[in-house]
Amino acid sequence: MEALRLQRDGGVAVLTLARPASRNALDEVLREELLAVLPRLSEDDSLRALVIQGEGGAFCAGGDLKGIGGARLDADGWRRRMARGHQWLKPLLALDCPIITAVDGAAYGAGFSLALCGDFLLVGPRARFCMSFLRVGLMPDLGGLPALCAALGPRRARELVLSAREVSADEALRLGLASEALDSDRLPGRALEIAKAFEGASPAAVAMIKNEIRHLTAGDSDDLLHREAVGQAVLFDTSAHRDAVDRFLNKKPAAFQWPRDRSGEQHDS
Template sequence: MEALRLQREGGVVVVTLSRPGTRNALDEVLREELRAVVSRLADDQDLRALVIQGEGGAFCAGGDLKSIGGSRLDADGWRRRMARGHEWLKPLLALNCPVITAVDGAAYGAGFSLALVGDFLLAGPRARFCMSFLRVGLMPDLGGLPALVAALGPRRARELALSARELSAVEARTLGLVSECHDSERLPERALEIARAFEGASPAAVALIKSEIRNLSAGHIDDLLHREALGQVVLFDTVEHREAVDRFLNKKPATFLWPRERSGERHDS
């Protein structure tokens, strides 16, 4: 594979995003390889836990804005693009085994959404989380909004999506998004420790626990992702989005940035 590295040890699979030159941005190659890998894992009866991590000092910088900026898609084209992302996201969310995401570095935009797929989200000291979509005139996708609402409630989800501000590992842990924080060297080892523990757990019990929690979600995932895709298709065609992507590609400041705190201010936990 070109953009992913896979490692298997018994019932544990480790998927490493391996596009360090782009901070593991979700370009077409990476998305297609994720689709192929998740499709295989969904039918793997021996899978007991999955670890997702990034290499090169980043988890995932989000969507590939270079390819987005160069696209000349109509509404149907953007719908197909969104649908291809959901082809691997939905079976990943539906896996019957625990998913551990290990974040050390940027988890921005769709990368933050991917990190939130983890039943256990571990973070290193370099981890930075940001629902950065509004900076480029878009709404959170890859299930980011329902994941935030489920984890934090509507008010806090609105705050993070509308501010598009960055969270450190410590603040994300305080909010309850991050399960554990570890040094960079310890992080992959700890993710594997948690994954290996589930080789001794009842796969039927784990599957039923995950299934029941999914059933308790506020809305059916297919409906949520369908509405997400419809909204994003509209936003892809706006002047604000096209101008924001152009500014990003030309290394100009975004027109929308959350104001920095003054000395002595802090966010309530």
């Protein structure tokens, strides 16, 4: 594989996003490789835990805005493109084993959504989270909005999504987004250590617990993802989104910027 590395250690799979030149952005190649790998993992009865991490000082910078800017699709074309992305997301969300996401670097946009797929979210000191969608005239995708609401509650989720501000590793731990904060050199080993612990757990009990939590918190995931795809398709087709992508590609400031306080720091509410 070109953009992913999949390694096995007994019952544990380690999935590494390996596009460091683009900060592991979800370009066409990476999305197609996720589509090839994740359904296969979901059918592997020997899998006891999955670790997801990024290579090269980033977790995942989100969607590939260069690719998006070059696409010429109508709203229905964008909806179909979003639905194809859900084809790899659904088996990930439906995994009966624990998922550990190890974040040390940028987890922006869809990368933040991917990090939230973790039952255990570990952070290194360089971790930075941002629901950056409003900066480019879009709404959260890859299940990010319901996941953030489940993790933090609706009010805090609204604040992070509508401000599109950055969250540091320390704040992520304080908010309860992150399970543990570690030094960069300890992060991969700790993720693997947690994953390996589940080789001694009852797979049936783990699956039952995860399924019950999904039932209690996620609602109808197919309906949620369908509404997400339809809403995002409408927004992809707006002039505000096209202008935001043009600004990004031409290295101009985004039209929407969260205001900074008098010290020059973003508000940490």
